[in-house]
Amino acid sequence: MNVKIHDPLKAGVSRAESAGGAKRAWVLWRYWLLREFKTRYAGSVLGLAWAFVQPLASLAIFYVLFGLILAVRVPGLAASNGYLLHLLAGLAIWLPFTDAIGRGVGSLAAYEDFLRKQPMPAEILPAVSVGGSLLVLGIGYGLLLVLSIGQGVGPFLSWAWLPLLVLAQVVLTFGLTLVLSMAHFLWRDVGSTVAVALQLGFYLAPIVYPLAQVPERFHILFLLNPVACLVLAVQSVVLHMPVPQGTGWALAVWVVLLGGGGWWFFRSMKPVLGEAL
């Protein structure tokens, strides 16, 4: 008998399969995304309009509460309605992030039976969750740029960095979704923990409050939060606000760490998915 021992990552997959695999995954991802959008709003009157209503409602609530009632001012932002822009920059990051994570965490567990019965690349499931958040992301960034110009902030040459920032956000979110969905599949505690962590995370990033209101010696700590890094990078690039030194580098480290680490963790745990225990 000819027994071969293989790298567990490659065991059992023939070469011909992986060649057509990428195209198949791409087709499937797009179709699944389409289905996700259709079924998400199925049976509702407003339908796809909810995709716009939800972020706008969040924006309105925070703006009324913090911008008008508490009258938070943003130093270093030369615009008549600086707080709105600041808030929008934060929400453009936060809403798609929390949307992708919130849906993505349970994605593998929800399709547990399916994964056991139907051969398919499991990465699709977290990828669909991230894909589903791209609409909110587009709405957020679009609104931010339009309002910025309306308020006389920009357009700046630095906006050319935006595609790279969006890419960083997508990679970072996808990496984290990969980790969390797999972790939730293995240990169901993760889902509940994430729900709490997301609530906390919102206030640990300078979204509803400007960083300038935090004592300077704590600023460096914000770089330990990947979402805060993203928010600060957008504030710097789009609104030309001052941010702690090294924000860009911290963001790059987070993208590599979460993107690469997430992919590695997912691949190393993937064999567990099809197994009934």
Place this chain on the structure above:
Amino acid sequence: MSIRFEGVEKTYPVYAKPQDRLLEWLTGRQRHRVHVALAGIDFAVQAGETFGLIGENGAGKSTLLKIAAGTIRPTRGEVAREGRVAALLELGAGFHPEESGYDNIRFMAALHGLEGAAMEAFHQRATAFSELTAETLERPVKTYSSGMFMRLAFAAATAIDPDVLIVDEALSVGDLHFQKKSLNRILALREQGATVLFCSHNLYQVRSLCQRVAWIHGGKIAAIGKTEDVVTAYEAHERRRYAHLHTDASAAAETGVQPAAVPPAHASGLVKIMRISIETADGINPAQVDTFQDLTLQIEVESYGDAPFHVGFAIVRPDRDNVFGSSTQFLGSKPPLCGVGPHRIRVRFPRLPLLSGEYLWSVYTLDDTGLQVLDMAELAQPFMVLNQEHREFGLVWLEHEWLEVQ
């Protein structure tokens, strides 16, 4: 166009508690025991071959099918698949209840990476095969009956024209018409040269479909080769196993050691149905019978133990309605059948009163109480009845007299 297993081994880590996996991952110290599901699986299913997997429950057949389909990976060894693979492990597993039948078919197409014209062709094949109306296909699948759901699922699962078909025993679903259609679809794919790997407990089916068979026992291949040789060896093993269980049970009963601990299923021996046939005065096992013909049903069974048993039969319509059934138990005066070895039961209908239609047989072997089913062959041996000489209509001929016609 083929599947090749090379030294495939599958082991599962079994964790007593979920946190053990976390601790193991963090500390690197082993905290699980290893369950070996499969070991030393080394064979190839040739292109165009129909290959069967048999064995007891839990022997590893399903694991092997899943590895063949690619939903789980072997711990060691390699599986090489060539061609388009369709796995019928569970029908309709990926269907979305809120979506229409039409959209679910398209989803299955996307699952195979099809888009554009290829997706449309896939969709047309699946729609045609499912026999569901356009109106039905536009409704969400959550409104479907289970039969409709299965028809759609089977149609969508086989619409890619697979080169390799992997079938778990999932086919005993849906109504009889569709079951037959599904089986025909598998046979047609086989005719086209598709490779079929399938697992079944129905040895009759295995015998009639497979060229070669592997008998999986305790995660290893116990025997592999020509269907008849392997199935016979497996049957002999089952016979020994039941005989063994039976002697254990009676020994325990005699010595008075915990007789209650022996489950009744083991106390009564296994009685297998070996053959069902019908004969008329002018031919053996005809597929077509005339009304009022002389018909004899012959049932051959083999008893592996010496416990008394009964044999029952029923004439069944394709929609599973019983037309007529009887059992040796109803003979009353006679004691149950008894003794190790083959038994033959013959029932004669001197004037078969069935009118035109399609009928089937269901045969059961039961223990001496007539409650526990030992073996069954349901909806087997279809036959047609033709009522050519009489104009009366319906299911059966009822004795009647026209008393007054004025």
